Amino acid sequence: MADILTLDGLTKAYPGVVANDAVSFGIAEGSTHALLGENGAGKSTLVKMIYGLVRPDAGTMRLAGAPHAPHSPKEARAAGVGMVFQHFSLFDALDVAENITLGMDTPPPRSELAQRIREVSRAYGLPLEPARIVGTLSAGERQRVEIVRCLLQSPRLLIMDEPTSVLTPQEVRLLFDTLEKLSDEGTAILYISHKLEEIRALCDHATILRGGRVVATCTPADHSAAELAEMMVGARLTAPARIARDPGDAVLTLDGVALPATHAFGTALHDVSLTLRAGEVMGIGGVAGNGQDELLAVIAGERRAAAGRVTLAGRDITRDGPDARRRAGLLTAPEERLGHAAAPAMSLTENALLTAHERKGLARHGFIRWRATRDFARAVIAAFDVRTPGPGQAAQALSGGNLQKFVIGREILQAPVVLAVNQPTWGVDASAAAAIRQALLDLASDGAGVIVISQDLDELTEVSDTFAALNAGRLSAPRPMRGLTMEEIGLMLGGVRGEAA
Amino acid sequence: MDLSVISPTLLVASLMVASTPLLLAALGELVVEKAGVLNLGVEGMMIVGAIGGFAIAVETGSPVAGFVAAAVAGAALASVFGVLTQFLLANQVATGLATTLFGLGISSLMGQSYSGIRPPATPRLDLGPLGDLPFVGRVVFGHDWVVYFSLLLTFAVWWFLNRSRAGLTLRAVGENHAAAHALGIKVVAIRMAAIAFGGACAGLGGAYLSLVRVPQWTEGMTSGAGWIALAIVVFASWRAGRVLLGAYLFGGVTVLQLNLQAAGVALPVEYLSMSPYLITIAVLVLMSARRRGAAAAPASLGQSFHASQ
Numbered sequence: 019m020a021d022i023l024t025l026d027g028l029t030k031a032y033p034g035v036v037a038n039d040a041v042s043f044g045i046a047e048g049s050t051h052a053l054l055g056e057n058g059a060g061k062s063t064l065v066k067m068i069y070g071l072v073r074p075d076a077g078t079m080r081l082a083g084a085p086h087a088p089h090s091p092k093e094a095r096a097a098g099v100g101m102v103f104q105h106f107s108l109f110d111a112l113d114v115a116e117n118i119t120l121g122m123d124t125p126p127p128r129s130e131l132a133q134r135i136r137e138v139s140r141a142y143g144l145p146l147e148p149a150r151i152v153g154t155l156s157a158g159e160r161q162r163v164e165i166v167r168c169l170l171q172s173p174r175l176l177i178m179d180e181p182t183s184v185l186t187p188q189e190v191r192l193l194f195d196t197l198e199k200l201s202d203e204g205t206a207i208l209y210i211s212h213k214l215e216e217i218r219a220l221c222d223h224a225t226i227l228r229g230g231r232v233v234a235t236c237t238p239a240d241h242s243a244a245e246l247a248e249m250m251v252g253a254r255l256t257a258p259a260r261i262a263r264d265p266g267d268a269v270l271t272l273d274g275v276a277l278p279a280t281h282a283f284g285t286a287l288h289d290v291s292l293t294l295r296a297g298e299v300m301g302i303g304g305v306a307g308n309g310q311d312e313l314l315a316v317i318a319g320e321r322r323a324a325a326g327r328v329t330l331a332g333r334d335i336t337r338d339g340p341d342a343r344r345r346a347g348l349l350t351a352p353e354e355r356l357g358h359a360a361a362p363a364m365s366l367t368e369n370a371l372l373t374a375h376e377r378k379g380l381a382r383h384g385f386i387r388w389r390a391t392r393d394f395a396r397a398v399i400a401a402f403d404v405r406t407p408g409p410g411q412a413a414q415a416l417s418g419g420n421l422q423k424f425v426i427g428r429e430i431l432q433a434p435v436v437l438a439v440n441q442p443t444w445g446v447d448a449s450a451a452a453a454i455r456q457a458l459l460d461l462a463s464d465g466a467g468v469i470v471i472s473q474d475l476d477e478l479t480e481v482s483d484t485f486a487a488l489n490a491g492r493l494s495a496p497r498p499m500r501g502l503t504m505e506e507i508g509l510m511l512g513g514v515r516g517e518a519a
Numbered sequence: 520m521d522l523s524v525i526s527p528t529l530l531v532a533s534l535m536v537a538s539t540p541l542l543l544a545a546l547g548e549l550v551v552e553k554a555g556v557l558n559l560g561v562e563g564m565m566i567v568g569a570i571g572g573f574a575i576a577v578e579t580g581s582p583v584a585g586f587v588a589a590a591v592a593g594a595a596l597a598s599v600f601g602v603l604t605q606f607l608l609a610n611q612v613a614t615g616l617a618t619t620l621f622g623l624g625i626s627s628l629m630g631q632s633y634s635g636i637r638p639p640a641t642p643r644l645d646l647g648p649l650g651d652l653p654f655v656g657r658v659v660f661g662h663d664w665v666v667y668f669s670l671l672l673t674f675a676v677w678w679f680l681n682r683s684r685a686g687l688t689l690r691a692v693g694e695n696h697a698a699a700h701a702l703g704i705k706v707v708a709i710r711m712a713a714i715a716f717g718g719a720c721a722g723l724g725g726a727y728l729s730l731v732r733v734p735q736w737t738e739g740m741t742s743g744a745g746w747i748a749l750a751i752v753v754f755a756s757w758r759a760g761r762v763l764l765g766a767y768l769f770g771g772v773t774v775l776q777l778n779l780q781a782a783g784v785a786l787p788v789e790y791l792s793m794s795p796y797l798i799t800i801a802v803l804v805l806m807s808a809r810r811r812g813a814a815a816a817p818a819s820l821g822q823s824f825h826a827s828q
Contacts, residue, residue: 071701091703107701109694110818112687120691121702125684 022047022206023068023086023175028077030063037063039230040077045175045223050197050207052217052238055227056250056447058417061210064227065177068208069101070094082174092123100168101177107164110153114163117152121167138169142196157305158189165196176200177208182216186305187475187508194220212448213476214243228252251448265483266296267331269467270317270348270436275326277316285309287316290326290493292486294436294467299458300496301482302471303511309491310471311353314440317469318350319343331435344376347435351425353444353471355418359425362414366406369413370395370428377432394431402427403453419450426454430461437461438469443477455481475507487511525778531658535666536732538770540565540724542669544748545755545762546676547720552752553680554713555693555819559615560600561721562745563622568593568722569729570626573638573736576726582641586665586726593722594715596622601714605707608823619745627738634737638730641665665727670763672720677759689713693817696824706824721745747796754803756815761806769799 021044028041037060045051055061066072068079070088079086081097088094091101108117115132119125126134132148139146144162152160161181168176178197182190197220201207209221217224218238226234226249234249241249248254271294277287287309294300304310315321316328319340328336330348338346352358360369371391375381380391395409402423406416413421422442429437442458443451459481462468471488472478478485479499486496487510494510544561551558558564571592576585600618603609641663643650649660679686689709692699696706728744729736747769755761772795780791807815 070703091701095703103698103701107698109691109698111694112691116687116691119684119687120699120704 020047021045022082023208024080025064025068026078026080028064028067028074028079030060030067030072030074036230038067038074041227041230041232042077043225043232043235045206045208047174047206048201048204049222050201050209050220052221052224053208053210053227054212054214054217054224054246054250056212056449058447059227059250060230061227062179063230065101065179065208065210068094068175069099069177095121095123095171095173098172098174099177100171100173100175101179102161102164102168102181103179108152108160111151113149113151114146114155115148117163118148118167118170122170134170135166138166142166142169142199143192144196157307158185158192161185161193165193169200173205175206175208177210179210180212181209182211182213186511187504188512190216214238214246215476217246218243226250247448253449265298266465268293269296269331270294270469271327271329272317273327273329275316275323275328277312277321277324279312280321285312285491287312287491290316290491292493292496294469296435296465296467297462298483299462299468299470299481301478301485301499302469302488302493303475303478303485303507304471304473304488305511306473308488310440310473310488312491313488313493314350314352314438314471317348317438318352319348341376344373344432347377347433349373349377349429349432349434349437351429351437351439351442353440355421355425356414360413360421363412365410365412366399366404366416366424367392367395367409369424370398370409373428374432398424398427398431401431402457419446422446423450423454426457430457434461434466436467436469438471440471441473442470443472443474451477475504485510522782524782528654528657530774530778532661534767534771534774535658535662536770537774538767539666539669540727540732540744541748541751541769542673542763542766543724543727544721544745545751545766546669546672546759547717547724548748548752549755549757549759549762550676550680550689550720551713551717552820553693553757553817554689554710555696555817555822555824556604556710556714557611557615557821558597558600558618558714558717559612559749560596560618560622560745561717561748562741562743563619564593564596564718564721565622565725565728565745565748566626566739566741567596567622568725569740570630570633570725570736571722572726573729574629574633576638576730577633577636580639582639582730585638585730586723589722589726590719591722593718593720593725595718597714597718597721598711600718601711604823605710605714608825611821611823623739630736630738636736638734638736640734641731663731665723665731673759673763680759690817693819696819696822700824700826706826710824721748724748747799750800751803753816754800754807756807757817758815761803765799765803768802769795772798 024044026042028038030038041064053061063072067074070091070093086097088097115128115135118135119131125131135146135148144166146162146166152163181193185193197207211217221238224236224238225232228250238246272290272292275287275290279286285308316323319338323336327334330346335343335346356362371380371386374394378394380387392409399406399409404420404424406420426439426442442454458468458470470481482499484496485499485502487494489511544565548561568589572585572589575588576582596618600614603614604611643661644664646660650656680690688704692704692706692709700706725741728740733740751762751765755765776791776794780788
């Protein structure tokens with residue numbers, strides 16, 4: 019079949035880095051084409067050029083035979099390119115219809131638009147209520163808003179950037195049905211994802227980028243996920259392994275913990291109970307915004323439970339603050355690397371001090387022991403292969419993966435009794451993610467209790483011994499990971515405690 | 520104490536006059552903040568409008584020319600703030616404070632030769648027989664055009680923000696500038712326009728003080744009105760209707776306490792003088808406490824935007 023979009027020698031350089039270096043490939047009409055690559059491989063720069071957000075330095079694009087050189091997203095949309103963003107393209111305080119209007123160039127009047135939204139959402143199996151405020155929607159519903167926004171303009175090429183990373187398995191299936199329907203109708207789809215199994219199931223072709231260049235083009239179904247990953251990374255990968263170990267005594271228990279929501283779009287925790295044993299890795303899954311941040315905050319002591327009890331190795335720590343909990347051996351690493359886990363403008367040495375001063379004795383009589391602190395930061399950098407010129411570097415100068423290795427390593431080297439982490443490998447490339455998971459497993463093998471809160475189910479199946487799901491601030495009863503099917507996990511994520519989703 | 524000297528007719532009529540400068544400045548700042556920009560320079564833009572409008576009105580003899588000049592002067596100072604914060608990505612809080620200080624300084628420089636002069640009068644609008652109605656005639660139909668303009672502007676701002684496509688785009692920029700940029704909306708251009716509008720409104724408010732309310736030029740004559748306007752926007756949860764309410768409440772209590780002072784109420788003058796501030800804030804806090812007020816703040820308020828993000 020004819021190509022709807024052809025890229026020829028696209029090049030884009032930013033100061034100090036060539037994001038795309040002579041990228042050429044074609045997307046056939048009605049096909050689903052995967053774009054694969056690690057973070058920083060140049061995927062987002064490439065789609066931004068197609069969508070008119072960035073202008074190429076060299077090279078040409080042709081869309082349906084005509085030259086395609088959009089100066090703005092508006093021109094790209096007019097030419098028939100639609101894009102569903104992974105982050106930051108919806109407005110929380112506005113309603114569904116308003117959000118959709120904003121992405122259209124000639125929006126119809128509101129009543130007519132509401133009608134058309136209902137029509138399109140029915141035709142493609144994407145239920146949506148036009149008057150709902152977007153801030154109150156689930157991640158899956160938010161994505162539907164974005165998709166409907168694109169579909170109302172009848173695009174010939176639909177770009178999907180990491181569409182499934184925040185969806186439950188059931189929502190993923192719904193999305194795939196929609197995408198298959200679209201490609202049957204002749205819409206080409208450019209699909210960006212790091213979930214290789216999905217790409218193997220969904221996509222007809224794949225183009226793999228590494229360091230801004232096309233390194234391979236293939237049919238994903240012909241290769242295993244591991245082979246695809248190795249093409250992306252350009253090196254062999256080993257799956258994390260661990261030494262099996264019988265779980266020991268309970269080290270952390272939460273008993274009926276409740277926490278009110280702090281802001282309008284926040285989530286309250288209701289009656290959360292769990293028991294974590296020494297040597298156990300508990301995976302807590304859930305779609306973003308179901309109470310993950312709140313759960314970590316109540317474990318860390320950043321916020322005190324409004325009801326219920328938290329005990330660490332038999333001691334009641336419900337009313338203890340973060341420092342007291344750290345001293346007792348309960349360490350945490352929150353999701354947001356810059357601004358929560360690390361202070362962006364401060365050096366790695368200073369950041370090491372911030373969480374390790376209690377357990378490592380880095381401050382004495384109110385004075386900082388700089389030499390010891392620097393040594394500790396160096397130890398983290400060495401032990402976790404953090405690529406940085408040295409401990410004097412500011413946290414914000416590190417790439418996401420390197421900073422994440424530092425943040426997790428900083429806690430692990432303090433020999434925690436319990437370590438709780440939220441989204442430990444979010445936005446981290448494959449090799450760094452593997453290193454972080456391995457470190458968490460090693461920690462558990464050494465007898466610590468580990469809680470991994472994550473939206474990445476592949477990650478949770480890989481590391482967890484037990485699995486629990488967070489839904490609307492409630493935690494399901496933990497179940498052994500071994501033997502759980504994706505179907506059961508999906509039901510746990512969607513409607514807790516065996517209720518139908 | 521003799522409360523009978525307080526005439527309800529005059530009280531309500533002067534309430535509207537006292538509230539108009541606040542209303543104008545607060546409406547302007549409302550639009551600016553809805554676009555995601557925090558301009559703390561309202562006080563400075565008001566006073567530059569006050570002296571700019573006063574000087575032109577005196578030189579040309581036309582109060583209308585004065586008001587136009589005030590809007591231009593306010594917008595010009597706001598544009599300086601805009602260039603610094605939107606193009607040079609200066610911190611909005613610090614730049615806003617500097618704008619206020621700069622406005623206070625340059626206005627006293629410009630105003631040196633205008634002290635003690637009376638400006639040309641801004642006449643009441645002649646609405647024919649309507650103005651002769653008892654009570655209502657004086658209270659509702661007995662004002663100058665700026666009062667009506669400010670009420671009309673309240674409605675226009677409400678309509679623009681809540682009903683128009685352009686207003687939706689402006690709110691979108693204030694909610695999430697990165698998303699707006701990704702959709703191809705020109706974030707910086709919209710913010711610059713909003714900032715200029717806010718400056719023009721603050722300038723008009725200032726000119727109303729120097730040309731109608733006082734009417735005279737004195738150094739520092741805005742005496743905190745710009746800060747009150749800022750507070751009204753926040754406590755009104757960024758809604759045009761509540762901005763009107765807040766401005767009239769503050770104006771009303773100000774006029775009432777002046778009347779009470781004149782009537783010799785047995786309360787120390789200091790307490791009466793602070794009452795408008797306390798009552799306005801108390802009422803608006805109570806109103807915004809009922810719903811979660813913080814959620815009404817534009818999510819990108821005060822954050823710098825650069826397309827490279």
